[in-house]
Amino acid sequence: MPNQLLIKAILITALTLVALAIVWPGKGARGQAIRHLAWLLGLGVGVLAVIFPNTTGTVASWLGIGRGTDLLLYMAIIFFMGYAVTTSVHSRASDRTLTQLARKLALLEAQLRKERDCNAAASHATCTAERTRPLDTQDVVEL
Numbered sequence: 001m002p003n004q005l006l007i008k009a010i011l012i013t014a015l016t017l018v019a020l021a022i023v024w025p026g027k028g029a030r031g032q033a034i035r036h037l038a039w040l041l042g043l044g045v046g047v048l049a050v051i052f053p054n055t056t057g058t059v060a061s062w063l064g065i066g067r068g069t070d071l072l073l074y075m076a077i078i079f080f081m082g083y084a085v086t087t088s089v090h091s092r093a094s095d096r097t098l099t100q101l102a103r104k105l106a107l108l109e110a111q112l113r114k115e116r117d118c119n120a121a122a123s124h125a126t127c128t129a130e131r132t133r134p135l136d137t138q139d140v141v142e143l
Helices: 003-023 028-051 053-063 068-120 124-132 137-142
Strands: none
Touching (some): 003 053, 028 053, 053 068
């Protein structure tokens, strides 16, 4: 069936685009705009498939697919994979941000503890020298 070459090319292209989204997520406004346009396109195709159900069978036969439901299944798989990829990318970014915030909070708490301990200590000379030294992660471990 020569028509199957067309659907295979389309599916391989779509899956390649999903794979590229894994490797190169497209941060910023441009990447987000592309994702939004892709979702709107998919939703638009879904609405058209509901309004004109016979069209899916026609498009499926033109692409070399047996039934319109198979075409919808292929599209759903591609959109699900795209959703999974974008969710994973956002989750990793959120995890990195949360880790950085937790580290900064731990350093600030350690600084406050040091200052509180220095204020309570009898010898302020050693505390003054300690206050000028910047904290690092080792100070958090010591406390």
